[in-house]
Each structure stands twice: as C-alpha cells, then as structure tokens.
Amino acid sequence: MSDSSQQQPGILAGLLAVTRRDLLLAWKRPGDVLNPLFFFAMVCTLFPLAVGPSPEQLTVSGPGVLWVAALLATLLSLNALFMGDHEDGSLDQLLVSPQPLPVLALGKTLSHWLISGFPLVLISPLLAMTYRMSTDVMGVLMLTLLLGTICLSLLGSIGAALTVGLHRGTALLSLLILPLAMPVLLLGANTVSLAAGNEVYATGIWALGAYVIAALSLAPFATAAALRISNE
Amino acid sequence: MWKFFHQWASPPHFYRLAKVLIPWLAVPGLLLIAYGTYAGLFLASPDYQQGDAFRIIYVHVPSAYLSMMAYVFMAVGGGIGLIWRLKLAHAVGAAAAPLGAAFTFLALLTGSIWGRPMWGTWWEWGDPRLTSELILLFLYFGYMALRSSIDDTAKADKASAVLALVGVINVVIVHFSVVWWSSLHQGQTLFKKGGPGMDADMLYPLLAMILGFTFVFGALLARRLRTEVLYRERRTRWVRELVLTPGGGR
Numbered sequence: 001m002s003d004s005s006q007q008q009p010g011i012l013a014g015l016l017a018v019t020r021r022d023l024l025l026a027w028k029r030p031g032d033v034l035n036p037l038f039f040f041a042m043v044c045t046l047f048p049l050a051v052g053p054s055p056e057q058l059t060v061s062g063p064g065v066l067w068v069a070a071l072l073a074t075l076l077s078l079n080a081l082f083m084g085d086h087e088d089g090s091l092d093q094l095l096v097s098p099q100p101l102p103v104l105a106l107g108k109t110l111s112h113w114l115i116s117g118f119p120l121v122l123i124s125p126l127l128a129m130t131y132r133m134s135t136d137v138m139g140v141l142m143l144t145l146l147l148g149t150i151c152l153s154l155l156g157s158i159g160a161a162l163t164v165g166l167h168r169g170t171a172l173l174s175l176l177i178l179p180l181a182m183p184v185l186l187l188g189a190n191t192v193s194l195a196a197g198n199e200v201y202a203t204g205i206w207a208l209g210a211y212v213i214a215a216l217s218l219a220p221f222a223t224a225a226a227l228r229i230s231n232e
Numbered sequence: 233m234w235k236f237f238h239q240w241a242s243p244p245h246f247y248r249l250a251k252v253l254i255p256w257l258a259v260p261g262l263l264l265i266a267y268g269t270y271a272g273l274f275l276a277s278p279d280y281q282q283g284d285a286f287r288i289i290y291v292h293v294p295s296a297y298l299s300m301m302a303y304v305f306m307a308v309g310g311g312i313g314l315i316w317r318l319k320l321a322h323a324v325g326a327a328a329a330p331l332g333a334a335f336t337f338l339a340l341l342t343g344s345i346w347g348r349p350m351w352g353t354w355w356e357w358g359d360p361r362l363t364s365e366l367i368l369l370f371l372y373f374g375y376m377a378l379r380s381s382i383d384d385t386a387k388a389d390k391a392s393a394v395l396a397l398v399g400v401i402n403v404v405i406v407h408f409s410v411v412w413w414s415s416l417h418q419g420q421t422l423f424k425k426g427g428p429g430m431d432a433d434m435l436y437p438l439l440a441m442i443l444g445f446t447f448v449f450g451a452l453l454a455r456r457l458r459t460e461v462l463y464r465e466r467r468t469r470w471v472r473e474l475v476l477t478p479g480g481g482r
Contacts, residue, residue, distance in 0.1 A: 158398055162391050168381050175377050176395060179370035180402050183409035190413055203412070211405070222398050225314075229390040 014099035018107030019114070025084075026115045036077040036116050037123060043069035044127045055132050062131030063141065063192035069127075070120050070145055071152065071185050075174055077116040078156040081108065082164040082227070091164070095231055102220035105227060109157040109220070117149030133196065140195035140205075147208040148188040154219035155180050161226035184211060241320045243461045244470045250454040257454065261447025268441035276434045285349045290437060292342035294445035295335045296361075299368060300403070301449070302332025306375065307400035310393025320457075322389035323464060325396060326379060327456035331449065333372035340365055360407075360414040367406050371399045385464060 009017070026033050047065045048058060085091035085108075094104050124145050125138045133141065159177040163169045191204025272290035279286040309324035343362055344354050356362060375392055382388035465471045 158394070162378060162395060166381055172377055172381055175370075176374040179367050179374060179406075180398065182367055183402070183405045186409050186413050190416060194416065207409070207412070218401070222394055226391065226394050229387060229394065232387060 008098060011100065011103050014097070015103050015107040015110070018094070018104050019111040022108060022111035023114060026111070032077075032080060033115050033119065036073040037119055039076055040069050040073035040120055041123070041127060043072060044130070048130075058131045059133070059196065062128065062133055063137075063196060064189045066124060066128060066131065066141065067145075067148070067185055067189035067192070070124070070149065071178075071181060073120060074116055074149060074152045074156060075177060075181075077112070078153075078160045078177070079163075079170050079173055081112050081157060081160040083160075083169075086164045086231075091227070091231060095227065101224035101227065105157060105161070105223040106216075106220040109153050109223070112157065113150055113153040117153050118146075120149055121145045137192060137196045140201060141192045143205065144188040144191050144208060147205070147212050148184050151184045151208070151211050151215050152181055154215040155184070157223045158219055158226055161223045161230060164227070164230045184208070187211070241318050243320065243465050243468075246320060247458055247461050250458045254451050254454050257447045258451035261444045261449075261451060264440045264444030264447065268437045268444055271433075271437035272441065276437055277431065279434075282350065285346060286434075288342050288346045290441045292339060292346060293438060294442045295342060296339040296365065297442060298445055298449050299332055299336035299339050299365065301446075302328045302335060303368065303371070303396070303400060303403065305453070306332065307396040310389075310396040313389060314393050314397075319389075319464070320461070322393065323457055323460045324453070325389070325392060327453055327460045329372060329376050329379070331452055331456065333369060333376065335449075336365060336369045336372060340369065358414050360410040363414070364403075364407050364410045367410075368403065371403070375399065 044065060047061070051057060051061070082091060085094070095101065097104065121142055124141055128138045128141055156173075156177055159173050159180075162176065163173045166172060187204050187207050191201045191208070194201035194204065268290055272287055276287070278284050305328040306325040309321045309328065312318055313322035313325070340362070343365070347356055347359075347362070348354055351359075375395055378395055379388050379392045382391055462471060
C-alpha cells in the first residue's frame with residue numbers, strides 16, 4: 001500500500017462518513033425528522049374525515065391513501081436534502097473532495113432514506129390498523145413501502161440536486177418528481193390492494209425490487225451530474 | 233464527415249441552412265396532410281364497428297407518435313449536448329419541448345373525443361395509453377418548468393438535459409407499469425392485441441398523415457430553432473451584423 005492510499009479513506013468509508021454526519025445532524029434537530037411523519041399521519045387522518053368512516057370504503061381505499069400519503073411525505077422532506085449543505089458551503093466541500101461524487105450522493109440519499117423513508121415504514125402499520133387492514137396485508141404494505149421509499153429517495157435525490165439553490169425550489173421539485181414517481185406509487189399501492197383482495201401479488205414486489213436495483217445503480221450518477229451542474 | 237457535422241452545429245451556418253430547409257419540409261408536409269385529410273374524411277370507407285368515429289385517428293395517431301418522438305428528440309439532444317458540449321443540441325431540446333407538449337395535448341384531446349362515443353365517457357382511467365400519455369404531458373411540464381426557472385442558459389441546458397435523460401428511461405417504466413395496472417382493473421383490453429387489419433383506403437391516408445405531421449413537425453422545429461439560436465447568440469457579432477444589414481433580419 002502506498003502512502004497516499006493510507007492517508008485517503010476508502011470509498012465505503014467516505015459513504016459512511018457522509019451518512020453518519022447527516023444522521024448526526026438529524027439527531028440534533030429531531031423536528032426535521034418528525035415533521036414528515038406527522039404530515040404522513042395527518043394526511044391519513046384527513047381521508048376518512050373527508051369521505052366518511054364506513055369500513056368497506058376504508059378497506060378498499062386504505063392501500064392507495066397510505067401510499068399517496070407516504071409519497072407526499074417523502075416529497076416534503078426532499079427539499080432539505082441538499083439545501084442545508086448548499087447554504088453552509090459543505091456541498092462545495094463534497095464536490096471538491098477526492099471521493100467519487102456518486103458515492104457521496106448515495107451516502108446522502110441513504111441517510112435521507114434512514115431519516116424519512118424508514119420511519120414511515122415503521123409507523124405505517126399503526127395507520128394501516130385504523131384502515132382495518134389485516135395483519136398479513138400490513139406485512140405486504142410494509143414490504144412495498146420499504147422498497148418504494150428507497151426508490152422515492154433515490155429518484156428524489158436527482159430532483160433535489162437539480163433544484164438546489166433555486167428560488168422556486170419546492171414547487172418545482174414536486175413538479176419534476178411526481179411524474180417520475182408515479183410508477184412506484186402505482187406498483188406499490190396496487191400490490192397492497194391485490195394482497196388485500198387475496199390475489200397473487202408477487203409481480204408487484206418483484207417489479208419494485210427491480211426498480212430498487214435499477215435506481216440504486218443509475219440514480220447516484222444522475223444526482224452527481226445534477227449537483228455538478230447546479231453548483232457551477 | 234466531422235467537418236460537415238461542425239458546420240451544421242455552428243449557429244450562423246445552421247441559421248442560414250434552416251431557412252432553406254423549412255420550405256422543403258413545410259410544403260410536402262402540408263400537401264401530405266391535405267391529401268390525408270381529404271382521403272381520410274371522404275375516400276376511406278366507414279369502419280364496420282365504429283362507423284365514422286374512427287376517422288379521428290387521422291389526427292390522433294400522428295399526434296401520439298410525435299408526442300413521443302419529440303421527447304426522444306429532447307433526450308437525444310440533451311445527451312449529445314452533455315457529451316459533446318454542442319450548444320445547438322441543447323437548443324433542440326429547448327425548441328422541441330413546447331412542440332412535444334402541444335402534440336401530447338392534441339393526442340389526449342383527440343383520444344378523449346374519440347372515447348366519448350366509444351366508451352361513453354370523456355376519460356377512461358382503465359385505458360393504459362391515455363394514462364401514460366397524461367404522465368408524459370406532466371413530464372413535459374416538469375422539463376419546461378425546470379428550464380424556465382434557471383436564468384443561466386448554459387446551466388438550464390445541462391440541468392434539463394439530465395432531467396430529459398432520466399425521464400426517457402422513466403417513460404418506458406411508466407408504460408409497462410400502467411399496462412400492468414390497467415390489466416388488473418379490467419378483464420379484457422379495449423383494443424385487440426394484434427391490431428385490426430386495415431383496408432388500404434383507410435391505411436394510406438393514415439400513412440400520409442403520419443408522414444405529413446412529421447414533416448410539419450420538422451419545419452416547426454427548424455423555425456423554433458432559428459428563433460432559439462438567434463436569441464441565444466444575441467450578443468455575438470454575426471447576429472448584430474444580420475440585424476444591421478437592411479433586409480438581413482429575414
């Protein structure tokens with residue numbers, strides 16, 4: 001091993017350092033983590049209030065409502081993904097660092113998922129229960145949300161990187177990401193519906209899994225390219 | 233070969249060339265559309281199932297095809313612009329986006345008008361093509377919104393190129409997921425799988441319309457590109473000379 005490689009941390013270390021830093025920042029400011037969760041819970045509450053509490057209707061629409069709410073909550077948290085780093089200049093440090101930028105972008109996306117997507121998956125059974133979802137279906141819901149939120153974080157990181165530093169960032173971000181996210185929503189929500197109707201639902205799970213793999217391998221490069229363009 | 237390519241890509245050269253090109257695209261295009269319209273409306277025999285309502289395909293099919301074609305133009309232009317840093321390629325994306333959105337809207341509108349007598353409703357969520365076309369329209373809106381919210385042209389070019397490239401992968405995923413989704417929600421598809429066999433008197437006007445629409449699209453794109461090039465190059469000497477020469481602005 002030469003001297004330079006000893007001084008420079010490896011790729012994995014770089015990824016974990018970025019992730020750890022973001023998790024630490026989130027730990028110090030728990031409001032940022034909790035707000036999307038509250039938003040998720042509230043959107044799920046709005047629906048029965050608007051359409052009525054009849055159990056049949058809630059069972060039918062439950063998967064869809066939970067999924068749309070999860071999508072919107074993820075979208076809400078995306079704006080902050082690169083915003084803070086852009087404002088305090090640490091994003092410039094990431095750009096000039098010797099580590100490959102796609103890996104660092106993946107690290108930031110990973111922390112975003114751990115902060116916003118994963119908690120959504122964890123509290124989803126609680127809300128699914130109020131929609132009278134059976135335990136088996138809850139498992140499918142959690143699995144699809146687990147895969148789906150990873151896709152949404154990865155897709156969203158591209159949009160967040162493209163809009164970082166723009167004035168009309170939030171509304172624009174939604175406009176960019178929602179059409180891209182539609183297949184994820186469609187696969188996720190319908191898979192849960194199929195499971196709720198006692199039908200074969202494996203296709204949806206496999207398709208979501210394929211989406212995760214494709215997004216994991218492509219999105220970090222697009223995010224890195226977008227970050228470079230936004231910070232020229 | 234490369235010299236030819238570079239000449240094409242140089243803005244002043246392209247500006248002059250496009251002017252020559254436009255009538256050669258527009259005139260055959262309009263003639264083909266005129267023939268297609270006449271033959272489609274009067275010569276083609278009514279469909280045995282749909283009656284005269286099928287005749288809207290003469291507008292619908294070319295629009296739907298161009299709505300996707302324009303997106304491919306945007307993505308390919310963006311890709312070329314990112315890789316070889318050709319400014320003209322980025323201008324293609326900027327010029328093609330509103331055209332693509334317009335054709336997407338036209339395809340949705342004619343599809344919806346066709347759906348009224350066929351399905352008894354203006355909008356049918358169960359039809360995968362209508363739904364994926366709507367998502368395509370949203371993708372165009374996103375692309376144009378991103379472009380218009382970045383003031384620096386070079387930056388807007390690159391950012392929207394990345395979005396177009398991400399979007400073109402996504403269009404495929406949207407298509408397949410929507411097909412899967414609509415197959416869940418209705419027993420049989422609305423259209424026959426292999427496509428109906430078409431009589432020659434129905435088919436030829438349709439081919440003429442598709443070709444004519446493509447030519448007119450090319451002419452409109454060239455027209456928009458000329459304006460785009462002129463605007464982008466507004467601070468250069470050749471544009472100033474062009475404007476100052478009497479009658480040179482044409």
